[in-house]
Amino acid sequence: MGTSDHQASPPRLALPELLIGVGLLACAGAVAWQTLAIPVSPLYSKVGPTVFPYITMAGMILLSLLLILAAIRGGWQPEEEKETPTDWKAMGLVAAGLVANLVLIQPLGFTAASVIMFVLVCFGFGSRHPLRDALLGLVLALVAYFGFAEALGVNIGAGLIENQLNALIGAPLGGKGG
Amino acid sequence: MDTLSHLAHGFAVAFTHTNLLWCLVGTTLGTAIGVLPGLGPALTIALLLPITYQVAPEASFILFAGIYYGAMYGGSTTSILLNTPGESATIVTALEGNRMARSGRGGAALATSAIGSFVAGTLGTLGVAFLAPTVVKYALKFGPAEYFSLMVLAFITVSAVLGSSSVRGLTSLFVGFVVGMIGVDLQTGQPRFTFGTAELLDGVDVIIVAVGLFAVGETLYMASRRYAGKDEIVPLKGSLYMTAAEWARSWKPWLRGAAIGFPIGAMPAGGAEIPTFLSYAIEKKLSRHKEEFGTVGAIEGVAGPEAANNASAAGVLVPMLTLGLPTSATAAIMLSAFQSYGINPGPLLLTTQANLVWGLIASLFIANVILVVLNLPLIGLWVRLLKIPAPQLYAGILVFATVGTYGISQSPIDLAILYLLGAAGFLMRRFDFPTAPVIIGMILGPLAETQFRRAMTIENGDWTVFFRHPLSLTLLTLAFIGLVGPHIWAWIEHRRRRGPEHVPGDA
16 A cells, blocks of 8 residues: 555556566467468468458557556556456366366266366365265256257267167167168 | 238238247247346247248248347346346337335336337337338339448448447448458458468357357356346236326327337337437426436336337348348347348348248237236246246357257367357456447458448449449438447537537536
8 A cells, every 4th residue: 555645656567467468479470370370372462361460460469559558647446357366266167177077078987087176176166065066067958968968960989878869778779760 | 012912921820820920939938038048039040941941931030020129028027027127229128117116016117118119019010011112112112332332331330329339330341351261262262361270260159159259258247247236027017907107108109209210220229228218308398297217117118118119120121131131149140040031131032932021020010918917917038038047048049059059060170269259248347348340340340241242343443433323422421420420420529619618418
C-alpha cells in the first residue's frame, strides 16, 4: 500500500501483461517465418496465398506493440481480477486431470481415462468424495460413450471397460445389432 | 405475400414428426445448457457438429436453432436466481432480476422474462422472415469487393466496437485469422502455417477451437477462481403468474426491447450487449417506479432487456442467412455447419435451399412456443439443474469435451491442441480478451480472403477497387469510423471534462 498512496505516482510496469504482449510478438514472428516458407508460383504473384498472411502479420505486430505499450503504462487488468489470488492448487489438479486423460486415453481407452480425469478435476474443485466421484464419472463417461458417441456416429477409442461392456451387451443382442 | 407462402411451406417442413422432435430436443437441450453456468450455445453446437454427417440439413439446423433460442431463455433463469450471468447478453437481466428474486418476486421476474422472450422472439423471427428476402435483393448486387468491405466492417464491429478494448478485441480476431489460415490454401493448394506437419494440413477443426476456448479455458478459469465467491441460489418465491399491474408494466418494455434489439442484431455488427444495455437505460428513464431500480428490482428492467436480447438473437440470423455473415460465435459455428453440408451460405441460400431456410424460420416460431411452456410451468425442473455442484459439473463438461474432440479423429494430437487452446482460453479470460472474435475470425477470415483475392483477380491486382466502388468505400469508411471514432470521442470527452469544472449530475 506504501507507494500507491501518492496519486501522481507513475504507473508500474505490469509483468503478466508485458509477457502477453511479447508472446504475441513472438507469434507474429512465427507467422512471418511460416509465411516466408509458403512457396509462391509466379502465376499468383499479385494476389497469392501470402497476401493475407502478411496483412495478418503486420496487424499482429502492431497490436502486440500496442499491448506492450499498455503493459508499460500499468496494464489493463480490472482491479477485482488483480486482487483475487489465483488458486494454483485447484488449477494444477485440473491440469493434472487433463494431462492424465491425454496420456492414458490410448492405453486405457476413453472411459477409464475419463474417470481418472473426472476424479482429479472434482478434487481440484474441492470435492472430497473421490469414490463417489469415480462412480459418477464412470456413469457419465459411459453415457457419453454409448449415448453421445453412438448417436453422433463418432468413434471413440475403446479400451478394456468398453470392450467388456460391448461383449456383455453384444452377447444377448447379437442378432439384433447392426 | 411471397413471404407468407414461403412461410406456409416452411411450416409444412417444420411440422413433420421428426423435425418437431428435433425442435423439442434442441429447445430442451438449449434451456438446460443456458441454465448451467459454464456451458453456452456456441460450445454445445460445436460439440454437436458431427451430427451434420448423420442427418438431413433441415434437422440439424432446426436442432441448432432450438439450442440457440433455448439458451437465451435458460440464461435468464440463471441470471435471475443465481446472479451469475451465463453470458454477456444477460448481465443486465441479472441487475434487476436478481434483486427482484431477493425481494421475493422471483416468480414475476421469471415470468416477465419468459413471456417477454416469447413476444420479442416471435416478433424477431417475423422480422427475419420479412427482412431476409429484402436483404437478399440487395445482396445479389454485391460483388467481391463489396463483400470484402462488408466483412471488414463486421470484423471491426464484433471485435473493436463491442467489448471493453479495441486492441484486445482485434488481437483475438487476428489470432482467429491465423488459426483459420492453417492448412491447405483452397485456391492454390499450398500448405500454410502447418510447420511442416501432416496433421495440420486439414486445418484446425472449429470444434477443437470452440471446445478448447469455451469449455477447457472456462473450467481452468473457474478452478483458478474457486475462492472468489460462492454463488447462492435465491429460492424461488412468489407466484409465476404476473399480476395485472405487472402485465401493465411489462408489455411496453417488451415491445420497446424488441424494437431496439432486432435492428441492432440484424446489422452486420450484431451483438446482444448493446441492445440490452440500451433497453435497460431507456426503461430506467421511462419508468414511473425509478426508486425500484437497483433496490428491490424493477420489472421493467427485466422485461425490456430480456426482450431486446431475444430479438437481437433473432436479428443475428438475418446477416447469417442472407449474406453468410456470422456476427456471433454461435452464428459462426452454425456457418461452419453449412460448410460441412457443402452448402454455400450467401444470398442464393434462400432460393437454392428454400426448404432449409423457411423450415428453419418456421421452426423458430414453434421453438418459441415450446420454450415458453418449458420455461414457465416446468421452471422447477431447471431450478433443480442449478443445484448441480460445481466440481461434478465442470468435470462432466471436460468429459464431454473429450468425447467431442477425441471422437472426431481419435488422435491424441487433437487432444493436446485442445488443451493448449484451453490454456490460451484461460489466459484470455483472465486478461480480459474476448473469445468470440477468435471463432468469428477463424470462420470468416478465410471467406474474407477468398473475396479479397477474387476482387483483386478481377481487377488485375489493382487494390484501389475497394475504394472505387461507392458501396465498398462507404462500408470501409464506416469500419474506419467504428475503429477510430470511439477513441476520438473519448479524447474529446476527456478534454471537455478537464476543461471547465465538470458539474456532477448533468449527465
